[in-house]
Amino acid sequence: MYLWSTYGQYLLAGWPMSAIAKSMGISPSTAWRWVKPCRALMAKEFPELYHWWSARQDRTNLEPPAHIAAQAQAFLSGLELLLTTQQAVCSKCGSPHMQRIDERRPDFRCPSCWTTVSLLHGTLLSRLGHPEHWLGFAQGLINGESVVDQQRRTGLCAPSCRRWQIRFTRMLEQQGHKELIQWITWLRSRRVKEVSDFVRGGGLLKTVAGSRYSAESKRRFAAPPKHSRKRKNVS
Structure with a gap:
């Protein structure tokens, strides 16, 4: 007792x-x-x-407590603002009239001195690809989704999803969202139990292998099929 x-x-x-x-x-x-x-x-x-x-x-309701929901909203809003901002200041001449040159990433060029600036430089997102999936991935992380869940969400391979989990969790740590990280850890353990119970009960999970982007790249850059040439009969 x-x-x-x-x-x-x-x-x-x-x-x-x-x-x-x-x-x-x-x-x-x-x-x-x-x-x-x-x-x-x-x-x-x-x-x-x-x-x-x-x-x-039992994961029938994933709504967090109010103070954790506020941390989640602050993180998601900051990420969305970073991705959609149309303003940047030139690091060389100080001009505030830089022009955005990439729709997906916050990259800018100064019309005065032609200096290029990326707002992702020096951050944990600087070398991360597919920014169109960042907000959805962050929301899935907050919901405690597993690596396989994130693979289905983004189409990325498992190593990439694990790398993204580490990067985004480190970002949460940098921003001081400790309670949110604990909440994510709890929900992820619940997701593991949910999947285990489903499989133990005889359920079958659809396997996810590889990345749809690597498959698309292979198809795009694949060598064209070789056509056999027929010899002409010379009379």
Whole structure:
């Protein structure tokens, strides 16, 4: 019984059963056996808490608390502003009348001294491709989507999606959104459990392999088929 309060804290925090068992020094089967009575007790004694927690634990509602929602909106709004801004100041002559030269990326050219400036230079996004997917990827990250989910969303390969997860998470850290990162970690663990339960119940997941962009590039740059030449009969 002396472990129950600790178990309840881990359960509310959304820890996976394997992590709870390892941290508490109990068997995974024991950790799983305690879930049902704990949920029943919470539903009886703390119905409002259970309603809020179970909806997010079971991923039927991904809406975050108000202060975390504010952090998410600030991050998404800042990213959107960076991608759509039409204003930049020349780093060489100081002119505020730079002209945007790329529709997808915030790249500018100064009409006075012809200096080119990228607002992504020196940031974590400077060498990241496909900016048309950044906002959608960031929203999927906030929703706790897995790498495979992000592959389906963007069409990128798994290594690229993992790299993007690291970059965007580091951006959240730089902007001080610690609670949002914890929220994302929790939702991602819930997504892992959701997929595991689906597969354990006999469900089949559609596999995602490779990147549709690499496939398009291969088709675009593929060598044209060789046509066999027929010899003419010389009489």
